[in-house]
Amino acid sequence: MDKFKIVGGTPLSGELPVSGAKNSALPALAACLLSDEPVTLHRIPQVKDIGTMQTLLAHTGARLSDTDGKVVVNAKSLDCPEAPYDVVKTMRASSLVLGPLVARTGRARVSMPGGCAIGARPINLHVSALEQLGATITQESGYVEAKAPDGLRGGTIHFDRITVTGTEDVLMAAVLARGETVIRNAAREPEVQDLANLLIKMGAKIEGAGTSMIKVQGVERLHGTEHAIIPDRIEAGTFLLAVAITQGDAVVTDCNPEHVAALTIKMNQAGADVEQVGPDALRVRSSGKLRAVDITTEEYPGFATDLQAQYMALMTVASGISFITETIFENRFMHTQELARMGANIRIEGRQAIVAGRERLGGAQVIASDLRASASLVLAALVAQGETVIDRVYHMDRGYERIEQKLAAVGAQIQRVG
Numbered sequence: 523m524d525k526f527k528i529v530g531g532t533p534l535s536g537e538l539p540v541s542g543a544k545n546s547a548l549p550a551l552a553a554c555l556l557s558d559e560p561v562t563l564h565r566i567p568q569v570k571d572i573g574t575m576q577t578l579l580a581h582t583g584a585r586l587s588d589t590d591g592k593v594v595v596n597a598k599s600l601d602c603p604e605a606p607y608d609v610v611k612t613m614r615a616s617s618l619v620l621g622p623l624v625a626r627t628g629r630a631r632v633s634m635p636g637g638c639a640i641g642a643r644p645i646n647l648h649v650s651a652l653e654q655l656g657a658t659i660t661q662e663s664g665y666v667e668a669k670a671p672d673g674l675r676g677g678t679i680h681f682d683r684i685t686v687t688g689t690e691d692v693l694m695a696a697v698l699a700r701g702e703t704v705i706r707n708a709a710r711e712p713e714v715q716d717l718a719n720l721l722i723k724m725g726a727k728i729e730g731a732g733t734s735m736i737k738v739q740g741v742e743r744l745h746g747t748e749h750a751i752i753p754d755r756i757e758a759g760t761f762l763l764a765v766a767i768t769q770g771d772a773v774v775t776d777c778n779p780e781h782v783a784a785l786t787i788k789m790n791q792a793g794a795d796v797e798q799v800g801p802d803a804l805r806v807r808s809s810g811k812l813r814a815v816d817i818t819t820e821e822y823p824g825f826a827t828d829l830q831a832q833y834m835a836l837m838t839v840a841s842g843i844s845f846i847t848e849t850i851f852e853n854r855f856m857h858t859q860e861l862a863r864m865g866a867n868i869r870i871e872g873r874q875a876i877v878a879g880r881e882r883l884g885g886a887q888v889i890a891s892d893l894r895a896s897a898s899l900v901l902a903a904l905v906a907q908g909e910t911v912i913d914r915v916y917h918m919d920r921g922y923e924r925i926e927q928k929l930a931a932v933g934a935q936i937q938r939v940g
Protein backbone atom coordinates (compact mmCIF):
# COMPACT_ATOMS: atom_id res chain seq x y z
CA MET A 523 0.00 0.00 0.00
CA ASP A 524 1.38 3.40 -0.97
CA LYS A 525 2.20 6.02 1.62
CA PHE A 526 3.04 9.71 1.42
CA LYS A 527 6.15 11.05 3.11
CA ILE A 528 5.82 14.77 3.63
CA VAL A 529 8.26 17.18 5.23
CA GLY A 530 6.42 20.29 6.32
CA GLY A 531 7.40 23.92 6.44
CA THR A 532 7.76 25.06 2.82
CA PRO A 533 5.40 27.89 1.75
CA LEU A 534 3.75 26.88 -1.54
CA SER A 535 4.27 29.19 -4.49
CA GLY A 536 3.46 28.99 -8.21
CA GLU A 537 0.41 27.61 -10.01
CA LEU A 538 -1.94 24.81 -9.06
CA PRO A 539 -4.13 23.68 -11.97
CA VAL A 540 -7.48 22.10 -11.13
CA SER A 541 -8.72 18.97 -12.91
CA GLY A 542 -12.25 18.07 -14.01
CA ALA A 543 -14.68 17.36 -11.18
CA LYS A 544 -14.83 13.74 -10.07
CA ASN A 545 -18.37 14.18 -8.77
CA SER A 546 -19.49 15.62 -12.10
CA ALA A 547 -17.64 13.08 -14.21
CA LEU A 548 -19.26 10.15 -12.38
CA PRO A 549 -22.89 11.04 -13.22
CA ALA A 550 -21.81 12.20 -16.70
CA LEU A 551 -20.39 8.74 -17.41
CA ALA A 552 -23.58 7.14 -16.09
CA ALA A 553 -25.63 9.45 -18.35
CA CYS A 554 -23.88 8.01 -21.40
CA LEU A 555 -25.94 4.85 -20.81
CA LEU A 556 -29.05 6.80 -21.82
CA SER A 557 -28.17 6.95 -25.52
CA ASP A 558 -27.36 4.35 -28.15
CA GLU A 559 -25.06 6.88 -29.82
CA PRO A 560 -21.49 7.65 -28.71
CA VAL A 561 -20.98 10.43 -26.16
CA THR A 562 -17.58 12.12 -25.85
CA LEU A 563 -16.62 13.58 -22.49
CA HIS A 564 -13.63 15.88 -22.01
CA ARG A 565 -11.76 16.75 -18.81
CA ILE A 566 -12.47 13.41 -17.16
CA PRO A 567 -10.04 13.25 -14.22
CA GLN A 568 -7.71 10.26 -14.07
CA VAL A 569 -8.63 9.07 -10.58
CA LYS A 570 -9.52 5.67 -9.16
CA ASP A 571 -13.28 6.25 -8.84
CA ILE A 572 -13.50 7.14 -12.50
CA GLY A 573 -11.68 3.92 -13.41
CA THR A 574 -14.23 2.05 -11.28
CA MET A 575 -17.16 3.73 -13.06
CA GLN A 576 -15.61 2.89 -16.44
CA THR A 577 -15.29 -0.76 -15.39
CA LEU A 578 -18.94 -0.69 -14.36
CA LEU A 579 -20.10 0.76 -17.70
CA ALA A 580 -18.07 -1.87 -19.57
CA HIS A 581 -19.74 -4.55 -17.41
CA THR A 582 -23.17 -3.39 -18.62
CA GLY A 583 -22.09 -3.83 -22.24
CA ALA A 584 -20.94 -0.29 -23.13
CA ARG A 585 -17.70 0.17 -25.04
CA LEU A 586 -15.27 2.85 -23.87
CA SER A 587 -12.06 4.50 -24.98
CA ASP A 588 -10.02 6.81 -22.76
CA THR A 589 -7.24 9.04 -24.09
CA ASP A 590 -5.80 11.49 -21.56
CA GLY A 591 -9.11 12.51 -20.07
CA LYS A 592 -11.12 12.31 -23.31
CA VAL A 593 -13.53 9.46 -22.83
CA VAL A 594 -15.84 8.14 -25.53
CA VAL A 595 -18.68 5.90 -24.37
CA ASN A 596 -20.69 3.86 -26.83
CA ALA A 597 -23.67 2.29 -25.09
CA LYS A 598 -25.36 0.91 -28.23
CA SER A 599 -25.98 -2.46 -26.64
CA LEU A 600 -26.50 -2.93 -22.92
CA ASP A 601 -26.90 -6.64 -22.42
CA CYS A 602 -26.12 -6.70 -18.70
CA PRO A 603 -27.92 -3.83 -16.89
CA GLU A 604 -26.33 -4.67 -13.55
CA ALA A 605 -23.90 -3.18 -11.03
CA PRO A 606 -22.29 -6.08 -9.16
CA TYR A 607 -21.29 -6.00 -5.50
CA ASP A 608 -17.57 -6.17 -6.26
CA VAL A 609 -17.77 -2.78 -8.01
CA VAL A 610 -20.31 -1.09 -5.73
CA LYS A 611 -18.42 -2.00 -2.56
CA THR A 612 -15.45 0.08 -3.68
CA MET A 613 -17.52 3.05 -4.84
CA ARG A 614 -20.97 4.01 -3.59
CA ALA A 615 -21.59 6.31 -6.56
CA SER A 616 -22.19 3.13 -8.58
CA SER A 617 -25.84 3.54 -7.59
CA LEU A 618 -25.87 6.35 -10.19
CA VAL A 619 -26.44 3.74 -12.91
CA LEU A 620 -29.78 2.65 -11.41
CA GLY A 621 -31.83 5.48 -12.97
CA PRO A 622 -30.23 5.44 -16.44
CA LEU A 623 -30.31 1.65 -16.76
CA VAL A 624 -33.98 1.27 -15.86
CA ALA A 625 -34.91 4.23 -18.06
CA ARG A 626 -33.05 2.88 -21.08
CA THR A 627 -33.51 -0.90 -20.78
CA GLY A 628 -36.56 -1.26 -18.52
CA ARG A 629 -34.61 -3.07 -15.83
CA ALA A 630 -31.61 -2.59 -13.56
CA ARG A 631 -30.01 -4.65 -10.83
CA VAL A 632 -27.67 -2.74 -8.57
CA SER A 633 -25.92 -4.02 -5.46
CA MET A 634 -26.88 -2.09 -2.31
CA PRO A 635 -23.97 -0.05 -1.05
CA GLY A 636 -23.00 -0.88 2.53
CA GLY A 637 -22.15 1.68 5.20
CA CYS A 638 -19.08 3.80 4.70
CA ALA A 639 -16.48 5.58 6.84
CA ILE A 640 -18.36 8.90 6.85
CA GLY A 641 -21.91 7.66 7.56
CA ALA A 642 -24.59 5.09 6.79
CA ARG A 643 -25.42 6.65 3.42
CA PRO A 644 -28.57 4.71 2.45
CA ILE A 645 -30.11 4.97 -1.05
CA ASN A 646 -33.76 4.86 0.09
CA LEU A 647 -34.44 8.28 -1.47
CA HIS A 648 -33.18 7.14 -4.90
CA VAL A 649 -35.43 4.08 -4.64
CA SER A 650 -38.62 5.86 -3.61
CA ALA A 651 -38.12 8.55 -6.28
CA LEU A 652 -37.79 5.90 -9.00
CA GLU A 653 -40.96 4.25 -7.67
CA GLN A 654 -42.73 7.59 -8.18
CA LEU A 655 -41.73 7.29 -11.85
CA GLY A 656 -43.43 3.92 -12.10
CA ALA A 657 -40.52 1.53 -11.50
CA THR A 658 -41.28 -1.61 -9.50
CA ILE A 659 -38.49 -2.07 -7.03
CA THR A 660 -37.57 -5.12 -5.00
CA GLN A 661 -34.67 -5.58 -2.64
CA GLU A 662 -33.23 -9.06 -2.26
CA SER A 663 -29.88 -10.71 -1.50
CA GLY A 664 -28.19 -7.33 -1.17
CA TYR A 665 -29.43 -6.10 -4.57
CA VAL A 666 -31.96 -3.47 -5.61
CA GLU A 667 -33.85 -4.58 -8.69
CA ALA A 668 -35.85 -2.02 -10.64
CA LYS A 669 -38.25 -2.97 -13.42
CA ALA A 670 -40.27 -0.84 -15.82
CA PRO A 671 -40.97 -3.08 -18.83
CA ASP A 672 -43.32 -0.52 -20.39
CA GLY A 673 -41.04 2.41 -19.64
CA LEU A 674 -41.14 5.02 -16.88
CA ARG A 675 -43.76 7.76 -16.59
CA GLY A 676 -43.36 11.28 -15.29
CA GLY A 677 -44.31 12.07 -11.71
CA THR A 678 -43.83 14.51 -8.86
CA ILE A 679 -40.98 13.82 -6.51
CA HIS A 680 -40.38 15.60 -3.26
CA PHE A 681 -37.10 14.62 -1.65
CA ASP A 682 -37.45 14.39 2.14
CA ARG A 683 -33.88 15.60 2.35
CA ILE A 684 -31.54 16.99 -0.21
CA THR A 685 -29.49 14.31 -1.94
CA VAL A 686 -26.94 15.03 -4.65
CA THR A 687 -26.64 11.64 -6.36
CA GLY A 688 -30.34 10.97 -5.61
CA THR A 689 -31.27 14.09 -7.61
CA GLU A 690 -28.89 13.04 -10.39
CA ASP A 691 -30.18 9.47 -10.48
CA VAL A 692 -33.83 10.48 -10.82
CA LEU A 693 -33.02 13.27 -13.29
CA MET A 694 -31.39 10.71 -15.56
CA ALA A 695 -34.44 8.46 -15.26
CA ALA A 696 -36.92 11.30 -15.85
CA VAL A 697 -35.42 12.44 -19.15
CA LEU A 698 -36.68 9.26 -20.87
CA ALA A 699 -39.95 8.95 -18.89
CA ARG A 700 -43.29 9.68 -20.59
CA GLY A 701 -44.65 13.11 -19.69
CA GLU A 702 -43.55 15.67 -17.13
CA THR A 703 -41.52 15.10 -13.97
CA VAL A 704 -41.15 17.69 -11.24
CA ILE A 705 -38.33 17.22 -8.73
CA ARG A 706 -38.83 19.29 -5.56
CA ASN A 707 -36.19 19.90 -2.90
CA ALA A 708 -33.62 19.01 -5.56
CA ALA A 709 -29.89 19.39 -4.88
CA ARG A 710 -28.52 22.66 -6.30
CA GLU A 711 -24.90 21.55 -6.55
CA PRO A 712 -22.94 22.66 -9.66
CA GLU A 713 -22.48 18.96 -10.47
CA VAL A 714 -26.27 18.58 -10.86
CA GLN A 715 -26.27 21.56 -13.22
CA ASP A 716 -23.38 20.13 -15.20
CA LEU A 717 -25.25 16.84 -15.60
CA ALA A 718 -28.37 18.71 -16.75
CA ASN A 719 -26.29 20.64 -19.30
CA LEU A 720 -24.92 17.37 -20.69
CA LEU A 721 -28.40 15.82 -20.84
CA ILE A 722 -29.78 18.92 -22.61
CA LYS A 723 -27.01 18.59 -25.21
CA MET A 724 -28.15 14.97 -25.65
CA GLY A 725 -31.67 16.22 -26.41
CA ALA A 726 -33.30 16.19 -22.96
CA LYS A 727 -35.81 18.88 -21.96
CA ILE A 728 -34.88 20.17 -18.51
CA GLU A 729 -35.61 23.45 -16.73
CA GLY A 730 -34.51 24.69 -13.34
CA ALA A 731 -31.35 22.64 -12.75
CA GLY A 732 -29.33 24.52 -10.15
CA THR A 733 -32.51 25.50 -8.29
CA SER A 734 -34.47 23.38 -5.84
CA MET A 735 -37.22 22.65 -8.39
CA ILE A 736 -36.34 20.88 -11.62
CA LYS A 737 -38.87 20.24 -14.37
CA VAL A 738 -38.32 17.60 -17.02
CA GLN A 739 -40.36 16.86 -20.14
CA GLY A 740 -39.58 13.30 -21.11
CA VAL A 741 -38.34 12.56 -24.65
CA GLU A 742 -38.29 9.28 -26.60
CA ARG A 743 -34.59 9.05 -27.09
CA LEU A 744 -31.35 10.90 -26.51
CA HIS A 745 -28.54 11.32 -29.01
CA GLY A 746 -24.76 11.49 -28.81
CA THR A 747 -22.88 14.70 -28.03
CA GLU A 748 -19.62 16.18 -26.67
CA HIS A 749 -19.26 17.77 -23.26
CA ALA A 750 -16.46 19.11 -21.06
CA ILE A 751 -16.74 18.46 -17.31
CA ILE A 752 -16.67 21.47 -14.94
CA PRO A 753 -13.60 22.08 -12.72
CA ASP A 754 -13.42 20.21 -9.44
CA ARG A 755 -14.44 22.71 -6.75
CA ILE A 756 -13.30 20.41 -3.95
CA GLU A 757 -9.83 20.05 -5.44
CA ALA A 758 -9.74 23.84 -5.93
CA GLY A 759 -10.74 24.38 -2.29
CA THR A 760 -8.17 21.85 -1.10
CA PHE A 761 -5.44 23.74 -3.00
CA LEU A 762 -6.53 27.13 -1.64
CA LEU A 763 -6.34 25.74 1.88
CA ALA A 764 -2.97 24.09 1.18
CA VAL A 765 -1.48 27.43 0.13
CA ALA A 766 -2.99 29.23 3.11
CA ILE A 767 -1.84 26.69 5.69
CA THR A 768 1.77 26.90 4.44
CA GLN A 769 1.67 30.73 4.48
CA GLY A 770 2.31 30.61 0.75
CA ASP A 771 1.45 32.72 -2.27
CA ALA A 772 0.09 30.82 -5.26
CA VAL A 773 -2.56 30.89 -7.97
CA VAL A 774 -5.16 28.16 -8.31
CA THR A 775 -6.00 28.00 -12.01
CA ASP A 776 -8.70 26.37 -14.19
CA CYS A 777 -11.26 26.69 -11.42
CA ASN A 778 -14.68 28.32 -11.09
CA PRO A 779 -14.34 30.96 -8.32
CA GLU A 780 -18.12 31.13 -7.81
CA HIS A 781 -18.22 27.43 -6.90
CA VAL A 782 -15.84 27.93 -3.95
CA ALA A 783 -17.29 31.24 -2.71
CA ALA A 784 -18.52 29.78 0.60
CA LEU A 785 -14.94 28.74 1.35
CA THR A 786 -13.11 31.83 0.11
CA ILE A 787 -15.33 34.13 2.19
CA LYS A 788 -14.40 32.17 5.32
CA MET A 789 -10.72 32.11 4.35
CA ASN A 790 -10.69 35.90 3.93
CA GLN A 791 -12.34 36.29 7.34
CA ALA A 792 -9.64 34.02 8.76
CA GLY A 793 -6.94 36.33 7.39
CA ALA A 794 -5.84 34.49 4.26
CA ASP A 795 -6.06 36.83 1.31
CA VAL A 796 -7.97 35.17 -1.54
CA GLU A 797 -8.69 37.24 -4.64
CA GLN A 798 -9.93 36.49 -8.12
CA VAL A 799 -7.19 37.21 -10.67
CA GLY A 800 -8.96 36.09 -13.84
CA PRO A 801 -12.17 34.43 -14.94
CA ASP A 802 -10.95 31.06 -13.75
CA ALA A 803 -8.12 31.82 -11.32
CA LEU A 804 -7.81 32.62 -7.62
CA ARG A 805 -4.68 33.92 -5.94
CA VAL A 806 -4.20 33.12 -2.28
CA ARG A 807 -1.65 34.83 -0.07
CA SER A 808 -1.23 34.19 3.56
CA SER A 809 1.54 35.73 5.59
CA GLY A 810 0.29 36.77 9.02
CA LYS A 811 -1.28 34.71 11.74
CA LEU A 812 -4.59 33.09 10.78
CA ARG A 813 -7.66 33.60 12.97
CA ALA A 814 -10.25 31.02 14.02
CA VAL A 815 -13.52 31.27 12.06
CA ASP A 816 -16.51 28.92 12.55
CA ILE A 817 -18.16 26.96 9.75
CA THR A 818 -21.26 24.80 9.39
CA THR A 819 -21.48 22.40 6.46
CA GLU A 820 -24.56 22.67 4.28
CA GLU A 821 -25.80 21.73 0.87
CA TYR A 822 -24.66 24.01 -1.98
CA PRO A 823 -24.35 27.00 -1.95
CA GLY A 824 -23.44 26.43 1.71
CA PHE A 825 -20.05 25.31 2.94
CA ALA A 826 -19.26 21.93 1.33
CA THR A 827 -18.97 18.92 3.62
CA ASP A 828 -16.25 17.71 1.24
CA LEU A 829 -14.06 20.62 2.41
CA GLN A 830 -14.77 20.34 6.12
CA ALA A 831 -11.81 18.09 6.95
CA GLN A 832 -9.35 20.26 5.00
CA TYR A 833 -10.71 23.46 6.57
CA MET A 834 -10.32 21.88 9.98
CA ALA A 835 -6.63 21.32 9.24
CA LEU A 836 -6.31 25.09 8.66
CA MET A 837 -8.09 25.86 11.92
CA THR A 838 -5.70 23.64 13.92
CA VAL A 839 -3.00 26.31 13.36
CA ALA A 840 -5.21 29.44 13.53
CA SER A 841 -5.25 31.53 16.68
CA GLY A 842 -8.39 31.12 18.79
CA ILE A 843 -11.17 28.58 19.00
CA SER A 844 -13.33 27.55 16.07
CA PHE A 845 -16.55 25.55 15.99
CA ILE A 846 -16.92 23.22 13.02
CA THR A 847 -20.41 21.77 12.65
CA GLU A 848 -21.06 18.87 10.28
CA THR A 849 -24.71 18.58 9.25
CA ILE A 850 -24.56 16.34 6.17
CA PHE A 851 -22.88 13.13 7.36
CA GLU A 852 -23.11 11.67 10.86
CA ASN A 853 -19.56 10.35 11.13
CA ARG A 854 -17.35 12.72 9.22
CA PHE A 855 -14.81 13.50 11.93
CA MET A 856 -12.53 10.48 11.53
CA HIS A 857 -9.61 12.76 10.65
CA THR A 858 -9.68 14.44 14.05
CA GLN A 859 -7.94 11.57 15.88
CA GLU A 860 -5.18 11.54 13.29
CA LEU A 861 -4.82 15.35 13.37
CA ALA A 862 -4.55 15.00 17.16
CA ARG A 863 -1.56 12.65 16.65
CA MET A 864 0.11 15.60 14.95
CA GLY A 865 -0.56 17.81 17.96
CA ALA A 866 -3.93 19.33 17.02
CA ASN A 867 -6.23 20.23 19.88
CA ILE A 868 -9.76 19.14 18.91
CA ARG A 869 -12.74 18.08 20.98
CA ILE A 870 -15.79 16.43 19.43
CA GLU A 871 -19.24 17.04 20.87
CA GLY A 872 -21.85 15.31 18.76
CA ARG A 873 -21.91 16.94 15.35
CA GLN A 874 -19.53 19.70 16.39
CA ALA A 875 -15.74 19.79 16.52
CA ILE A 876 -14.21 22.43 18.73
CA VAL A 877 -10.72 23.29 17.55
CA ALA A 878 -8.27 25.27 19.67
CA GLY A 879 -5.58 26.51 17.31
CA ARG A 880 -1.93 25.86 18.17
CA GLU A 881 1.35 27.52 17.25
CA ARG A 882 2.52 24.47 15.37
CA LEU A 883 1.85 20.84 14.48
CA GLY A 884 4.48 18.11 14.51
CA GLY A 885 5.07 15.32 11.99
CA ALA A 886 3.75 11.86 12.91
CA GLN A 887 2.66 8.56 11.39
CA VAL A 888 -1.02 8.79 10.53
CA ILE A 889 -3.65 6.79 8.64
CA ALA A 890 -6.12 8.14 6.10
CA SER A 891 -9.68 6.93 6.70
CA ASP A 892 -11.48 8.37 3.66
CA LEU A 893 -10.92 10.60 0.65
CA ARG A 894 -11.29 14.06 2.21
CA ALA A 895 -9.78 12.97 5.54
CA SER A 896 -6.63 12.04 3.63
CA ALA A 897 -6.52 15.50 2.06
CA SER A 898 -6.81 17.05 5.51
CA LEU A 899 -3.82 15.02 6.71
CA VAL A 900 -1.77 16.11 3.69
CA LEU A 901 -2.53 19.76 4.50
CA ALA A 902 -1.57 19.33 8.16
CA ALA A 903 1.63 17.55 7.10
CA LEU A 904 2.56 20.44 4.78
CA VAL A 905 2.79 22.77 7.77
CA ALA A 906 3.94 20.34 10.48
CA GLN A 907 7.50 20.41 11.75
CA GLY A 908 9.44 17.38 10.57
CA GLU A 909 8.26 14.34 8.65
CA THR A 910 4.75 12.91 8.41
CA VAL A 911 4.03 9.51 6.93
CA ILE A 912 0.43 9.07 5.74
CA ASP A 913 -0.71 5.50 5.28
CA ARG A 914 -3.55 4.28 3.01
CA VAL A 915 -3.23 7.02 0.43
CA TYR A 916 -5.36 4.87 -1.88
CA HIS A 917 -8.21 6.89 -0.37
CA MET A 918 -6.61 10.04 -1.80
CA ASP A 919 -6.13 8.36 -5.18
CA ARG A 920 -9.89 7.83 -5.43
CA GLY A 921 -10.47 11.52 -6.03
CA TYR A 922 -7.31 13.61 -6.53
CA GLU A 923 -5.45 13.48 -9.84
CA ARG A 924 -1.63 13.42 -9.66
CA ILE A 925 -1.87 15.14 -6.29
CA GLU A 926 1.74 14.68 -5.20
CA GLN A 927 3.03 15.94 -8.57
CA LYS A 928 0.84 19.03 -8.41
CA LEU A 929 1.89 19.83 -4.85
CA ALA A 930 5.58 19.11 -5.52
CA ALA A 931 5.44 21.54 -8.47
CA VAL A 932 4.63 24.39 -6.07
CA GLY A 933 7.39 23.47 -3.63
CA ALA A 934 5.87 20.86 -1.34
CA GLN A 935 8.26 18.20 -0.09
CA ILE A 936 6.05 15.21 -0.79
CA GLN A 937 7.02 11.76 -1.92
CA ARG A 938 5.03 8.61 -2.66
CA VAL A 939 6.60 5.47 -1.24
CA GLY A 940 5.44 1.96 -2.12
Ligand code: EPU
Binds near residue numbers: 548647827894921
Ligand atom coordinates in the same frame (compact mmCIF):
# COMPACT_ATOMS: atom_id res chain seq x y z
N1 EPU B 1 -29.26 10.21 2.26
C1 EPU B 1 -30.27 9.39 2.69
N2 EPU B 1 -30.92 8.60 1.77
C2 EPU B 1 -30.58 8.61 0.45
C3 EPU B 1 -29.55 9.45 0.02
C4 EPU B 1 -28.91 10.25 0.95
O1 EPU B 1 -30.61 9.36 3.87
O2 EPU B 1 -31.20 7.88 -0.33
C5 EPU B 1 -28.56 11.07 3.24
C6 EPU B 1 -27.08 10.71 3.35
O3 EPU B 1 -26.84 9.62 4.21
C7 EPU B 1 -26.48 12.01 3.81
C8 EPU B 1 -27.34 13.05 3.12
O4 EPU B 1 -28.56 12.38 2.76
O5 EPU B 1 -26.60 12.11 5.20
C9 EPU B 1 -26.76 13.71 1.90
O6 EPU B 1 -26.21 12.70 1.06
P1 EPU B 1 -26.15 12.82 -0.52
O7 EPU B 1 -27.06 11.81 -1.10
O8 EPU B 1 -26.31 14.23 -0.94
O9 EPU B 1 -24.65 12.35 -0.78
P2 EPU B 1 -24.17 11.54 -2.04
O10 EPU B 1 -24.98 11.93 -3.20
O11 EPU B 1 -24.08 10.09 -1.70
C10 EPU B 1 -22.44 13.27 -2.93
C11 EPU B 1 -20.97 13.28 -3.20
C12 EPU B 1 -20.23 13.24 -1.87
C13 EPU B 1 -20.64 14.47 -1.07
C14 EPU B 1 -22.16 14.48 -0.89
C15 EPU B 1 -22.66 15.72 -0.18
C16 EPU B 1 -20.81 12.17 -5.33
C17 EPU B 1 -20.40 10.99 -6.12
N3 EPU B 1 -20.63 12.12 -4.01
O12 EPU B 1 -22.71 12.06 -2.21
O13 EPU B 1 -18.84 13.32 -2.18
O14 EPU B 1 -20.03 14.44 0.19
O15 EPU B 1 -22.80 14.40 -2.16
O16 EPU B 1 -22.29 16.87 -0.85
O17 EPU B 1 -21.29 13.14 -5.89
C18 EPU B 1 -16.55 12.96 -1.82
O18 EPU B 1 -16.34 13.34 -2.98
O19 EPU B 1 -15.62 12.80 -0.98
C19 EPU B 1 -17.91 12.67 -1.39
C20 EPU B 1 -18.19 11.93 -0.32
